[in-house]
Amino acid sequence: MADENIVYIGRKPTMNYVLAVVMQFNSGSDDVIIKARGRSISTAVDVAEIVRNKFVQEAKIKDIQISTEQLTGDEGRTSNVSSIEIFMSK
């Protein structure tokens, strides 16, 4: 699966990411991966739910993986942050 099928969730409005996922599906992709870390995880779930309930009804949640990533801050300290990958397909 190519990189362009991944939608990274950040701090923009939720609908921006919904649109990004919908456009992936409409441009011929059968699979889209939604990735997020930390507080954005809730938004990632919102995006997946809005896409499949409102825009791409044939899209399904194929798998959801969670993991922990280590981030190194400016001062060299490391902190753990949770992440999520939501695999959608139609």
Add this chain to the structure above:
Amino acid sequence: MADENIVYIGRKPTMNYVLAVVMQFNSGSDDVIIKARGRSISTAVDVAEIVRNKFVQEAKIKDIQISTEQLTGDEGRTSNVSSIEIFMSK
């Protein structure tokens, strides 16, 4: 599976919920379900990751389900909120 195996994530500190899940496993449960809605979804993922990385190493994420729940506000308006269920087992 009985109701007492469910840990609902709210607005308390993350470690409160980590402790609740660890106590479930230590009291003999082989399965614990972590449930959360809205902004608490991120905390639910944190709880699952901290439990399996730090406290109950043999615990695994068996399944993750996401869905949309309809909430009715004080004024009778309904709003949609995303929810997550993380099924852990050891």
